[in-house]
Amino acid sequence: MNNGSQRNTVFQVITLLMVLVGVGYVVTRFKLTSLLPALAPEQVAWIVQSLLLIWLISLGLWFILLVERVRRNRPTRRSARPGQTSTTRQTRDSTMQDQWRQPDINSRWASNNRDTRERIPSMERHPSLVMPVPAIEIPPHHNLSRAVIPLTDWSLELLQELEWRRFEDVCRSFFDAIKLNARPLESAPDSASNLQIWQEGSTYMNAIACTVSGEVIIQVDRVRALHTAQQRHAVQQSFFLTAGHFSVDALATARNLNITAIDGPTLLGRILKLPQKRQEMLLQLAVKGDFRSPTCPVCSRKMDLRSGDFKSFWRCTGYPECRCRLTQDGDGMLRS
Numbered sequence: 001m002n003n004g005s006q007r008n009t010v011f012q013v014i015t016l017l018m019v020l021v022g023v024g025y026v027v028t029r030f031k032l033t034s035l036l037p038a039l040a041p042e043q044v045a046w047i048v049q050s051l052l053l054i055w056l057i058s059l060g061l062w063f064i065l066l067v068e069r070v071r072r073n074r075p076t077r078r079s080a081r082p083g084q085t086s087t088t089r090q091t092r093d094s095t096m097q098d099q100w101r102q103p104d105i106n107s108r109w110a111s112n113n114r115d116t117r118e119r120i121p122s123m124e125r126h127p128s129l130v131m132p133v134p135a136i137e138i139p140p141h142h143n144l145s146r147a148v149i150p151l152t153d154w155s156l157e158l159l160q161e162l163e164w165r166r167f168e169d170v171c172r173s174f175f176d177a178i179k180l181n182a183r184p185l186e187s188a189p190d191s192a193s194n195l196q197i198w199q200e201g202s203t204y205m206n207a208i209a210c211t212v213s214g215e216v217i218i219q220v221d222r223v224r225a226l227h228t229a230q231q232r233h234a235v236q237q238s239f240f241l242t243a244g245h246f247s248v249d250a251l252a253t254a255r256n257l258n259i260t261a262i263d264g265p266t267l268l269g270r271i272l273k274l275p276q277k278r279q280e281m282l283l284q285l286a287v288k289g290d291f292r293s294p295t296c297p298v299c300s301r302k303m304d305l306r307s308g309d310f311k312s313f314w315r316c317t318g319y320p321e322c323r324c325r326l327t328q329d330g331d332g333m334l335r336s
Contacts (some may be wrong), residue, residue, distance in 0.1 A: 011065045011211045018058040025051040124323045154283060156268050160215040160243040162286055164189035164334060165295035167213035170286050173194065173242050174271060175209075182209070188297045189213075189326065189334040190224040197239070209239040214334075215264075216244035223250045243266055294334060298324040 025048065162170060168184075172195060175182035181198040186206060189192070195209035210226045212218060223240060230238040240246075240254060243264040254261040262270070271282060293302045297318040303314040303326060314326040314334070326334045 011062070011069065014058055016063050018055060018062050021051060021055040021058055025055055061264075151262060154268060154271055154279060156243075156264055158286065159264055159268055160213075162213050162291055163294040164211075164213045164242065165297075165300075166286060166291045167243060168194060168211045170282060171209065171211045171267075173282055173285055174267070174274075177274050177282070189294065192222075193229040193233070193238070196233075197237075205233065205235055207235050207237040208233055209241060212240075212242040212244070214243060216242065218242050218244065218246045218250050218254045218261075218263075220247065220249040223253045223257070223259060223261070226259060232257075243267070243316060294326055296322060296324050297326075298322055 003254045050238045060115070159167075159170075172182040172184075175195070175197060179200055181200065182195050183198065184194065185191075185196045186194045189212075191210070193208040193210045195211065196205045197207040197209055198204075199206050208226075208230055210222070210229075212222070218240070223246075226238055226240055235260070237260070239262065241262045245263045246254070246261050251261055253259075271279060274282070290302055293304070294314050295301070296303055299316060299318055299322045301316055301318050301322070303316050303324075306313055311327070313328075316322040318322045329335055
């Protein structure tokens with residue numbers, strides 16, 4: 001007798017014992033006094049407790065054996081599936097090979113796939129009939145899409161390649177070049193305002209500015225957020241500088257709220273009107289080091305492009321010490 005039969009026998013014996021002891025306990029509990037009146041109440045209680053203890057022990061053993069049987073039978077059901085799948089796959093592969101080597105234009109496979117060409121194995125094809133396979137080029141990330149751009153002069157492409165912190169520094173230097181003192185206000189790529197503007201000799205802040213890098217389209221909500229920040233700081237003027245463009249509604253809202261909106265071509269034109277020495281200084285500031293990878297708004301270190309479960313994101317190179325992440329929305333703007 002093998003182990004499986006022995007386990008089944010033990011399980012059946014314990015099941016029978018548990019049933020009998022349970023029945024005996026019920027009978028003893030309710031009819032033992034009438035059947036054996038000579039027994040003392042203490043003896044009756046001892047017999048009832050003993051039967052109850054035996055029944056509980058048999059119930060525990062029966063439950064353990066039941067769990068063992070379930071665990072033993074589960075792998076048997078699972079092990080049957082891979083063999084069935086492999087047999088089905090072999091049947092499908094053999095069928096496809098037969099159809100490949102023995103083509104029939106009237107076959108069901110050919111009619112369903114609308115393919116009546118002669119199927120010749122690849123080893124038997126003439127070299128002149130083999131079509132060259134073109135190389136597939138995977139476009140890189142949009143921030144790195146222009147791997148080689150001219151760095152000898154200013155251009156709109158170069159302006160749009162600047163990461164958010166480098167674009168902010170360029171805007172600060174541009175304000176300094178036109179005799180306005182620009183100081184950092186907040187540090188985040190999605191801030192409503194990140195520069196404060198001071199006139200020379202002034203003792204209070206005169207204006208604020210928001211800078212947005214990249215080839216983006218500024219929508220009306222960003223303009224309204226700048227106007228809210230302008231009211232909070234109690235200044236009379238505000239600037240919105242971007243390397244991209246403004247939507248029609250954003251331009252109309254900026255005009256109504258008295259916000260100076262400067263898009264990429266306008267900013268480039270104003271930079272090119274500066275003296276040549278100033279242009280060269282701004283250009284050296286813009287292209288120094290890595291000017292494409294965004295800067296971490298928390299620790300000011302550069303960030304790496306990572307692939308997530310659903311989309312890519314920028315992670316600080318100081319991870320895990322710094323866990324800051326930047327993601328990109330549908331408009332191409334970075335969000336912290």
